[in-house]
Amino acid sequence: MDHPTYDVHITEAAHEGFPWHDFLPILPSLIWVTIVLALLFWLGDWGLKSFLSRATKIGVAGLEIELSAGITGAAAERHIDVPAKERDRIVRRLENAKSYFERARVLWIDDIPDGNQKELQILVSLGSIVDLARDDEVAREKLQTGVYDIVLSDMARGDNPDAGLGLIDEICAAVLTPKLIFYVGDPNRTRPTHAFGLTTKPDELFHLIVDALERRRG
Template identity: 30%
Template sequence: MDVTVLVVVVVAAVVIGGLGLALVRAHARGSDVLAELSVADWFSLKVNLTAAEAARATTAVEAAASERGTEPERREIAPRAQTPARVLWVDDNPDNNVHETIALERLGRFVVKATNSRAALDYLKELDIALVITDLHRGDDSDAGRDLAARLAGRLPVVVYTGDAGTAGVVPGASAVVDQPWDLVDAVQRLLART
């Protein structure tokens, strides 16, 4: 174990232990003490995307492009350090996005799927979601994706992934409207790098 990591762990344990002891003593004296401690305030996590994972993600995006019947572009996803993030994908046909999901998972994105906006809003209430991907049409509701994007405007990035971005027009609340797997991955990576 690296000495720096060991020192950080020991210091963190001492600080947390000291705070815990102080809270226990205050509570024993009858004080109404409320304290919150967020590890996220102290640490940030970066994960190194290995060359092997980047290559597997590239293969998954190429498979998605091929499945969509588009000319497979030859792009490479570069290995790099990035912060893991949870992505919510709302689509009534999630199996249509298997390869795109695999690519995002290989890039350190934890993909949670919902098939309707009601479930999506429940996930958003309960989980720390960094970005939403949505389709436009779900079942008989041709505006489901537009409505969800508008509802989330300003709260977090929304990427609309649709069959034809050219005909989708402007989608209020959407950070990007894309129709190709490479564009999807690029948008997600770009938007999450900002947050």
């Protein structure tokens, strides 16, 4: 018997069969698709609506927890006490105003942006697009090339306690005139002329942002 010929024949037959080596990598995905389809069939119309309703509630609860933790963390980093009542109030307002935040454009000017990470995460989780600028030069470039709903700014930078005032005229002259909100560390600062608001507290910051977006969308 010619064994080499026999071996070649078996190999060719195997190649002519089902391509298991191509099928195996996608097998887990096919199994999940089958499970999902079976689940939808088993739930039926009413069951599917109930399932989606529960999933929505879980999603809302997850967002609420994330927002609450963000406000609490931001307050702690700034050594500010935000009472639970005020925290819950702004969390509810943020949830109700989520549609205002989606695709909202925000320019945040601060030479130490790491100090605003909690607040930044809240904006992003609500769907906003945030650009960062560490100084007036970068902020000026972004204002000239982009359209913003809100400009958030610090006040003191380096040795200049009034650095944040330098761009007020240019912000007011920008396309569609974004709302300018100062987020500062000195509680004795007063709101500059032409600024929409000024605060040291994260909960008040987001109240101002919601107010500003409501006016922009209104």
